[in-house]
Amino acid sequence: MTGTTMVVLIVFISVGFGVMYDMYKKHLEFKEKTLKHNLSSDAQAQELQQTITDLKRRVAALETIVTDKNYSLKDEINRL
Template sequence: MSGTTMIVLIVLISVGSGVVYDMYKKHLEFKHKVQNNNSDAHKQLAETKAEVVALKERVQTLEAIVTDSSFNVKQEINKL
């Protein structure tokens, strides 16, 4: 193998390993961003579920008030 061929191979190996290393770093950054986005999505989902539960409780309370017979009597009195 000639000296020129060896120099070309060394340069190719150096550049190739640098490119592979940069690709790996980008992959790790992307993986980190995805994990952060997933944790944010899980937090939002938990908040939304808690809000839905609270709203269901409020609706049940309002339904109990509206279907109460004394509520109907109060409305009739207010109409007069």
């Protein structure tokens, strides 16, 4: 191997490792962003699930009120 070939080979190896290191850093940044996004999505999903649970309880309470016989009786009296 000549001296020029060795220099060119060393430059290619150095540049190659530099490029791979930058790609690895970008990959880690992407994973970090993805993790943050997933955590915020999980929090939103949990909040929506709580809202749905609250709404189901409210609907059940309203159904209980509307199906109550006293409510029907008041409605009939008001119609007269």
